[in-house]
Amino acid sequence: MGLTPDDHRQILRRLSWASAGLYGLVRCLSSSLSLFDESPLLIHNKFLRWDLIHFAAIADQGYTYEEQWAFLPGAPLFMYISKYLVGFATNNVLACEIFTSVALSLLAFESIQTLYNLSLLHLKSPRLALLASALALLPSSPVTFFFVPYNEPFFTFLSYKGMHACATQQWTKAALFFAVASTFRSNGILLAGFLLWGLLVQPFMTGKRIYISTLIRSTILTAIIFVPFISYQAIAYMIFCLDKPISNPVSWRNKFPPSIYTHVQSKYWNVGFLRYWTVSQVPNFVIAVPPMALIFAYAGHHLRSVSKIFLAEGLRQTPSVKFQNALFITPHALHALLFSSILLFASHTQIVLRLAASMPFTYWAAAWLYIEYPRLGGVWVTWSLMWGLISTILWATFLPPA
Template sequence: MAPPDRSTSSLMLADIKVLAGLFVAWKLLLLCVAYISPGPGYDTSTTLLLLRAQSAQSENTLLEDLAKRLASKLVRWDALYFVSVAQRGYVFEQEWAWGWGYTKFVGLVSNGWFGASDSMVPWLNSTSVLPGSSLSPLYAQAYAGVLISHVAHSLSVIMLYKLVHQLPIMDKKQRHATAFLAASMHIFSSAGMFMSAPYSESLFSMLNFAGILIHARIPWNSPLEDYGASSLLSLLSSGACFGLATTVRSNGIFSGLIYFHHVYMLLHSRINIRTMITIVFIGLSAMMILSGMLFPQYMAYQDFCARPSDGEPRPWCSRTLPSVYSWVQEHYWNVGFLRYWTLSNIPLFLLALPMLYVLVGTGLIAPTLNIKSSALQSKHASVYILCLALPQMLLALLALTTFHVQIVNRIATGYPIWYIVLAATMVSPMDTKRSDKTATSHRADSSIAKIGSYMSKASTQELMFRGMFMYSIIQGGLYASFMPPA
């Protein structure tokens, strides 16, 4: 047995440390932007909600005032619904537009970790450094959401870094550089403040990346009859992750398109008992993903159709496919095919156009990445990468034609392929020309120098990277001031 590649392991560990430093610095910058943002904005919903929920007690300490101000800047737009539903459950029909899995998880974290019942956290009580805390349970939901966003985002950065090393693309040096840049871009994601606020984007990214990372362990060039116990377990585990992601955001169901690779490999497989067993496991995995969509719908159906509180079922109950989510989007937000195509929304389409271009363009380019293998294996690898890219291309198509197009700038962050393709085109072929001396000193480079070394010449990818950085800063200030776009 060959000894482990210690240099590669130490290099990866050094990269992760640099990424952690970048992550902390970026998050602190965003939180500072949020904190200093002026006024309540044009909408006072946050102020009214938090004031009504706050218990009347003694004067706040300085630390409590700082914490409350930061919370008021992060609980904006949909976050109002997220923290409210996490605290009291679903009451109004339109609230079912927000992910059941996310609100339930925020509620669990706030109750289990923060002790949301009467005091914000166990260590914020009358005997703590913050005596007489007047922060209400609603603040606990807000800080639980903020905690989840930061932890989930940090984990998804590491998952994306590791995912690149598992994909059948490029050579070893290129993969290493691509992994670092892709993970860096995910830190500076166009979702910006939405990855720090009590929003579902970070948790969705973590779960979706986890599903893809686990799925990537399955041999991409193996016929179905060669799937062993580990591959079958990876199928079920990835399906579970995608299913949980779908409870957080409904577009998680698009990840089921990744399983089209197994359909393709079925054409190159013999039909026998082992193949049939694998097909059953693929079906079970797909059912897990589908259940992530159906289970919340079932819960809503029980409340509004089977046992309506006012005795009258809602109109959507009699539909062939009684989906509360589709009804709410259509009835309350006028979401539907080409409904968003109005003259007044042209600025929003222009705002989303770069991301739509990136999602579709990188999805089409992905199968042609520098795959190093035999002709047949190259074809299998290209199909595999294409299947990984299909969810992001479908997302772009639906954003363009069906739902509020501007949100694609934040929900695209949960799809890894566009990061990887942008990073790969930035490092290739330059990375293959790096000398051994450069590679040896790689871990000693500063984070800014490492990123800058792959941007020595102007390119579309560089402009995209810079654009994401600038957009996130500007968007963060607008978000914290309760100003569009959201």
Template sequence: MTKTVKVNHETQILKLATLSRLLLLTLTILWRALLSPYDTSASLNPDCLADPGAPQHSRNNPISSAIENGVVWDSVYFVRIAQCGYEYEQSFAFLPLLPLCIRLLSHTVLAPLVSVFGYRAVLALSGYVVSNVAFLLAAVYFYRLSVMILKDPEVALRASILFCFNPASIFYSSIYSESLYALFSVGGLYYLMSGANNIAVICLAVSSCARSNGVVNAGYFCFQTMYWAYDALFVKKRGYLAMQILICGALRCVCIFIPFIAFQVYGYHNLCLGRSPEEMRPWCRARIPLLYNFIQSHYWGVGFLKYFQLKQLPNFLLASPILSLALCSIIYYVTAQPKLVYLLGFQAFKEGKDFAPVPFPLETVPQSNSASATIPEKPSSKTGNQNFRQRKQIHREGNPAVLPLEYGSSVNSGYLSVYVLPFILQLSFMVATAFFVMHVQVATRFLSASPSLYWFASYLMVSPGTGKRWGYLIWAYCTGYILLGSLLFSNFYPFT
């Protein structure tokens, strides 16, 4: 792909990401104007416990009121933490990156607006700015990562457009941590696959300051370390180098865990130390005092199979589209590349393939592979005829979910490439967690930052015979959830 095409595509993605945010903002304002909120407590703002004299909000103008009325659901916690710090035990369920960004912006760039709109309104406005700007940057990084993995700019562009209008879009435009998490997780993966491991470690560590599932990103470094250690020990026959790689990989994984662990230590210091045994909360006396797990279980009833109740059936239905798409993407990859999955990608070593371990700095693929590093190779006449016959046979058998076989049937490019394998493994873990452990309706936004979902949907939309039908269905799903989400969420009705 030429540099001009890449710049043009990135510009297009940036414009579409901006358009999608403006669309969400317009819909939110429209629904709030037309409907009355289910819960009218959004404007309540009691004094901070630690500092009752801290600056409060002002409701002397309609703009200030409109901004503050938009602080709903988890946004209440993020704004409150930015204003007053961590006052209550349950507030420690919300990690500090977004509140820190909100506080920093409200005390610097947006500080002059405090005298006009009031402190709380400026905090809320800062939250909106942080989330929406982070989303724009995340969309650009998503495109760059997609091009690097799939090696097809058109497929990457289509997947990135889907990301810009994803079904959880309302959360990426609200005072939620999804945008910051997407920025640092997708950005970190881009740098990881580019070979910039130190930058990748920093980005992925910061992602674990935004959302707790950021620690799962350490799995990518585990995958990388596994490959590099295998290459050093069994291919290069250098045991000392393999040991160095293992130690370095372990340290990088620890770095990604450190922010989350440090936050748990901070909670333990604030809520447990200096208290008598009678005053201590149950988690303080645990062998491993994990505040986050206790809060999720005690206040929100999160736990293995705890959500499997008949009354929660509507929530399972609400999450069924994203879970179905995720399961289809996983099943398709596993059934198309069973040997690759079973051997965790070591098939390349065992068969002597000419490609580098994964994840690998893809920008430095050997010159012999330079052609395949940009655009997938055109299949030979024999291969093309064989693929045509296979597609024709599958179409005759009525399989609606087949992807074009020329799209990534090799280990070096496309959705079925070995480079997608770690993304599939991570998505599998997150799907299982969302379905069996979490409040299942949260799956829509929990899985929305998973790149492989959009890669699969992008290929599915151009699948032979039924691609247009799948395209309509996918876009109808995204459109429906954007409209439904902006309507329900903005008026304090349950959504996800």
């Protein structure tokens, strides 16, 4: 008798503890090494790195500097609540760090379980779902997946939950998960595509009629997802534009749309189309190659396969089971392709190492590679393990990439 899905879930729980334990041990051992940048010591918190320094400042004092508006409020709010629950009670930075690490590890474990359940629905194979979920326990940024209150662990959890809600046609629930995800990363608005696909595109492609009520529902649910990000922009507009004298307007006031987020990202982080494509950034592009190449390769493979089936069958009332199953994966392929393209051409490309985990498609692609091309699959597993360990040491010593 073979293993059941419940057996697989139990295996994944054990593997989750093992993975978190391995990377946690490496992080602890690496913390004894000298810091490349000792700025965390100046603010009396040796555990803060990179964006966490900004998050902590926002959590303590609110948005006091223009450049801080590059960070959405989700992660700072979590840090504020954590400090209130633990830090104020114990006045101990270490206690706060332990609480945060344990809480985020448990969140990551639940993300893996959700990934398995989602994979089970879409891949139609318990063994394939287990493989993909096990590969997800070798993330390319273990520290930001398991231990620290970056945006990514929350964004990954909420994205997975929303995608699973879409897969089970719980559209309102999905919209709420995606809306909360948008309080952590602006990319959360792209998740609206899963709702539009499930409510409009997939029914159309399988020959079903689209009713006006469905169009209205889709519009409302999509608007819900956009509300947090738009509200964030509106608050900034009121603070910087309406409360300031007209004689001293901010530079982005008259732009359309008047977005402080895009202004700050461009001004302070040099984000924009091809602005990151410089010789000095070549190392960051190189380390981003493995996940980027995997996502683009599998997305191309899947979309070619779906196109062939669609051209052969066309729109009909009773599409084949093969076509229907392929359509479940297609929105994930399109989302991963669009998301990765934005990271490649108009962002800091190396952050795909943190964000790849938020896309189930990454690990479905890894499972495909492992099965169809075992040698390359082995290379992927080796790279994932080695880079995960290296990036953990780099994080502990405050070395890039962030």
